[in-house]
Amino acid sequence: MxxxxxxxxxxxxxxxxxxxxxxxxxxxxxxxxxxxxxxxxxxxxxxxxxxxxxxxxxxxxxxxxxxxxEGRNYSLSDISLDISRAPKFYNNVWEVCRSIPIGKTRSYKWVAEESGSPKAARAVGQAMANNKITLIIPCHRVVGSDGTLTGFGKGKTRLDLKLDLLKLEADYLLEH
The missing domain is CATH 3.30.160 (Double Stranded RNA Binding Domain)
Known part of the structure; x- marks a missing residue:
């Protein structure tokens, strides 16, 4: 609905x-x-x-x-979201994603485990691909198991932005 x-x-x-x-x-x-x-x-x-x-x-x-x-604040977790139309699994994944600390990355496997579906790393990737609230649900913090930057922004088209956001957060941590 x-x-x-x-x-x-x-x-x-x-x-x-x-x-x-x-x-x-x-x-x-x-x-x-x-x-x-x-x-x-x-x-x-x-x-x-x-x-x-x-x-x-x-x-x-x-x-x-x-x-x-602009690097003045890192927390977007207090912005109210309406994700009521999404499947429950996606909601769980996105909540876990929102819990990843600024400047840190976690693997798809880690997100799957934390969301209660340890064998669902590929499904986590689908949840990230269907994230319509990018930036606020920080899917740029989710990376491959070996730490490589993987899909972002409809495939791999915006990996440059993913890297820029991770650098922005790392710089914020260095300054604070």
Whole structure:
């Protein structure tokens, strides 16, 4: 069931344009940063929500995301999410993913074990691939068992961004 009253907005960050969508319960989507506003608009055309230019409705989330991307704050765990449409397994995986400390990485196998399905590392990969709330559900912290960077942003197309986010978090830890 699709939540009613979904709205979305776009904002510019130092990493590029980001789109957010929310319901009454919380954020339902957060796009990866896009190179320009047109690409961001194209991304939101796929969503089932009404566009709003009223960014005040997203002020708290935008501030927290900008603070994170600019290295001023690392915690996005207090942003309310609405993941009620996702399968229970995905919800479990995403909650485990949100528990991975800033600047740390964990393997798909570790996430599977922590989510109560120790043999489901591949299914964890599917949950990460279906994560519509990237950045806030930090799937960039999930890596291969040997520590290699694996898929991010619809396959391997945004591994550069995954690396940039991990570097950002490592730099934050060094400074604090």
């Amino acid at each position: 699709i939540p009613t009253n979904l709205i979305n907005t776009k904002f510019e960050s130092i990493f590029g344009w980001i789109a957010l969508e929310k319901s009454e319960k919380g954020i339902t989507r957060c796009s990866l940063p896009q190179i320009d506003q047109d690409n961001c608009i194209e991304e939101t055309r796929k969503w089932n929500s009404e566009n709003t230019i009223e960014t005040a409705l997203f002020a708290e989330e935008i501030k927290k995301l900008n603070d994170y991307l």
